[in-house]
Structures are given as C-alpha cells and as structure tokens.
C-alpha cells in the first residue's frame with residue numbers, strides 16, 4: 041500500500057491545472073466568473089502550481105474573471121495563467137487584439153496554443169510552415185519581452201510527429217529560442233496510448249534537451265496513463281483538470297494524476313498537507329460545475345475504497361492493505377464495507393465495527409446476521425445503502441428475546457383524495473399501542489407516505505419527544521420486477537434526518553405502502569434508539 045513521500049517541492053516539476061479553460065470546454069459546463077473564482081480557490085487548496093483561468097479577450101466571462109481575480113483572488117500555492125493562441129497569420133504581434141488581451145489579463149504566466157502538425161498549418165490555419173514558426177517566435181518573444189513566463193501548448197503534437205516529426209521539433213525550437221519555458225506536447229485528439237507517448241516524449245527530450253510537458257485528452261480512456269507515461273519518459277510539467285472535465289471525453293483527471301505521481305511514483309508534486317484535500321475539493325468543484333460526482337472515480341469517488349465481496353472483507357479484517365492500493369485517508373477518502381448478499385462473516389463484523397458495534401466475541405450472532413442478510417436480500421431487501429436498517433438487524437440479533445419493543449402498530453389506513461380544482465390530498469390513520477395506551481391518530485400529507493409518516497410520529501411523539509425533530513428527507517422506490525417469484529416486489533429506501541445527521545432504512549413488500557411503512561418503522565426506531573431513549577413497552 042502506497043503512502044505519501046515527503047520530498048521538498050520546487051519549480052522542477054509543474055502541476056498545471058486547466059479546469060477553468062479546457063475543463064470549461066466540457067458539454068454541459070458553464071461557469072460564471074464568480075464560479076471560476078470559487079473553483080480557483082479550491083484548486084489552490086490542493087496545491088497545484090498553475091491555474092489556467094481561461095482565454096481573456098475571447099470569452100467575456102474569462103476577461104471578467106481575470107479582472108476580478110486581481111482584487112478578489114489571493115492564491116497561496118498557484119500562479120494564475122492566461123491562455124490564448126499565437127498571433128494571427130499575417131498580423132503583427134503588436135497589433136493582435138487577442139495577444140493584447142493576454143497582457144491585459146496581467147498574469148505572471150501565459151500559455152499559448154500553437155499549431156505543431158503540418159496538416160493543421162496548411163489546412164486549418166491556411167498559412168505556410170514558415171509563417172506558423174514566425175507566429176510562434178514573435179508571440180513568445182513579445183510576451184517574454186513584456187515580462188511574462190511563457191508555456192507553449194503544441195496542439196496535435198503526437199499526430200503531427202508521426203506525420204512529419206521534424207516540423208514539431210522546429211516549432212519547439214522556435215518557442216525556446218524566443219524564450220519559452222516549457223513545450224507542452226498535446227494529444228489533442230486523445231488517440232494516443234501510453235507506449236507511444238513514452239516513446240515520443242523520450243525522443244523529443246533526447247533530440248532537443250528542452251523542458252517538456254504533457255497535455256492528454258481522454259478519448260482512449262488513457263489520459264491519466266498517458267500523462268504518467270510522459271513523466272516516466274522525462275516530462276516535468278503535467279496538465280489536467282478536476283475530475284477529468286474537458287472537451288469531448290475529457291482531459292486527464294488531475295486528481296488521479298496527482299495521486300499517481302505522489303503515491304506511486306514517489307514525486308512530491310503538491311505540498312504534503314494538500315493531498316488529503318483531494319476528495320473534498322473534487323466534490324466541491326463537482327457541485328459548482330453542477331455535475332453529480334462520479335462515485336466510482338479513482339482515488340476520490342465515494343466507492344473508490346468500498347468493498348462488497350465477502351472474500352475481500354475477510355482479508356481486510358486481517359490487514360486493510362491486502363485489498364486497498366492506498367491508505368484512503370492519504371487522499372481524504374474513507375474505506376467502507378458494503379453489506380449485501382455477497383457478505384460473509386468478516387463483512388458483517390467490519391460493518392458493525394464501522395457502526396460502533398463490536399462483534400468480536402459474538403460468533404453466533406454474526407452467523408445469524410449473515411443468514412438473515414442473505415435471506416432478506418434474496419427476497420428484495422438491500423442493506424448496501426440502508427445502514428440504519430442493518431444496525432437494527434444486528435442489534436435485534438444481539439438482544440434476542442430481550443430486544444426492546446418501542447410500540448406496536450395495530451393497523452393503518454391510507455387514502456388519497458382529489459379535491460375540486462385538482463389538488464390531491466392524502467390522509468393516513470394509524471392505531472398504535474405504546475406504554476399500555478392505545479392511540480389513534482390521523483394526519484394529512486402531500487402523498488400517502490408523508491401522511492403515514494406524520495400520523496405515526498404524531499401518535500408517538502408524546503411518548504418519545506425526540507420524534508418531533510425527525511423529518512423525512514428523501515424517498516426512493518424501486519420495483520424489482522419478476523426477480524423474486526411471481527409478484528413484483530417493491531423496495532423503498534427512506535432517508536430520515538434529525539437535522540444533525542441522516543440515516544437510511546429499507547422496506548420491502550409487494551405493496552408500496554406496506555414497504556414504505558416498514559421503512560418508516562425502522563426509521564422511527566432508529567431515531568429513538570439513537571437519542572438513547574429507553575423503550576416504553578407497548579402493554
């Protein structure tokens with residue numbers, strides 16, 4: 041299992057983030073300047089060295105971002121970078137409005153995109169090889185003369201290299217002669233595989249001795265691997281984006297790149313204290329981008345260290361590193377054990393421990409819980425996301441005949457009625473016995489489940505005042521058609537909150553209301569137990 045090394049950080053290796061430029065090219069993302077400022081602050085917290093903020097002069101939002109950044113952004117680790125292209129063909133660099141906008145952004149660093157594939161020079165730019173080289177040379181020299189540090193993104197470098205390798209090298213030479221610091225080899229179409237990237241990067245460094253960077257698009261799902269292969273071959277500057285956002289299939293996921301570099305390749309490319317921020321920052325940026333976090337994302341996803349198979353759990357019980365490639369807390373993540381029909385004894389013990397219950401000396405109870413979980417899952421239940429129902433099951437097996445009964449539900453009735461004008465109101469009546477008393481309550485709700493929830497809590501709150509604080513937070517229904525015998529089975533998951541924490545319970549039945557009622561009863565019992573309130577025997 042890898043851990044973080046402690047080598048010092050310096051300019052010899054660059055982590056260059058392009059979430060706000062290439063990441064913004066992802067379909068569906070549309071940042072405001074305020075969003076961009078918030079994302080930049082978050083990226084600084086993971087310790088990247090450079091944050092490419094966008095293309096000033098081309099996008100009004102980006103122009104606003106750079107203007108506001110001067111007053112509103114105070115970065116601890118990163119330098120801000122303005123992105124733009126080399127001067128237009130046939131235009132003097134001093135007269136090029138886009139180049140002027142790069143200077144107006146007032147960033148210490150500028151990243152220029154340049155053509156490095158001859159086919160793009162002739163077919164896309166519609167100019168000559170020499171004019172393209174002059175565009176690179178002039179623009180780099182001009183910006184360097186104005187006090188900027190310049191990196192050059194060589195667009196389509198790898199495709200161009202296969203076609204005419206000398207021309208790509210000439211583009212790099214033009215840039216370095218004019219004062220560029222890094223030549224970034226771009227796999228713009230994302231078609232490369234790691235073996236090819238390693239070979240080209242090694243050759244370019246051997247031929248030129250220049251400082252080389254890597255920018256990988258993810259069209260072959262190899263962007264992270266391509267980036268790491270480039271580093272292995274000698275690249276000392278890597279580009280990527282938060283969560284891999286980017287044009288088409290995306291960019292190299294910078295969090296996986298950082299994770300790989302630090303924990304697998306022993307390169308301390310971000311300050312040591314920042315590595316543990318990866319999960320928090322990844323999720324916060326997803327929130328701003330308005331994209332649901334990918335739970336299976338390597339390193340930072342909620343499932344990245346979640347274990348379902350019983351065999352895995354049995355080895356993890358002995359030593360977590362046997363089934364984890366990394367200690368999860370290094371990147372700010374947690375290991376989780378999932379309890380499902382794939383669980384064995386070790387899964388149950390580990391999950392119970394996660395919930396604060398020590399089953400070490402309870403082998404019989406563990407065996408009973410394993411059997412009950414398998415039996416209930418086989419008939420449609422799912423404990424994977426319903427920790428509270430699982431905890432109740434474990435406690436009831438431990439307590440056996442001494443298990444407390446908080447109330448008895450004698451019966452319930454639920455009605456839904458359409459009123460004149462179209463409003464639909466649901467009403468539930470419950471009959472419960474608690475503390476020797478029979479209580480009948482009726483409540484209304486905007487649906488049958490909320491009416492039932494209200495009626496139950498109304499009936500019980502006098503006896504268990506803590507229930508007044510509970511609220512139904514979410515409700516999910518799934519029909520498990522035909523898998524469990526002849527009838528369809530309904531599985532209901534209910535999230536309940538007491539406004540400090542949230543728990544999930546599950547109920548299964550052919551009838552959706554009964555399935556909901558079972559999940560509600562678990563939710564109430566869990567809430568009462570959680571508050572440490574003793575049971576008042578029904579009668």
Ligand SMILES: CC(=O)SCCNC(=O)CCNC(=O)[C@H](O)C(C)(C)COP(=O)(O)OP(=O)(O)OC[C@H]1O[C@@H](n2cnc3c(N)ncnc32)[C@H](O)[C@@H]1OP(=O)(O)O
Pocket residue numbers: 095097098099125126127128129153154155164165166175195228287
């Ligand atoms: C690989 C990448 O992802 S690089 C980043 C790409 N990002 C973007 O394109 C987003 C922002 N882009 C824009 O807002 C617009 O495209 C602008 C403002 C840059 C240009 O807009 P327009 O002037 O209307 O031109 P248009 O987008 O149609 O075409 C691009 C022009 O830039 C030229 N160009 C392309 N690459 C370069 C380059 N490296 N150096 C100089 N000129 C270039 C093209 O030849 C074309 O010129 P033309 O107008 O004479 O045909």
Ligand SMILES: CC(=O)C(=O)O
Pocket residue numbers: 062153193194195196226227228229255257
């Ligand atoms: C520069 C860039 O985004 C690319 O070549 O893909």
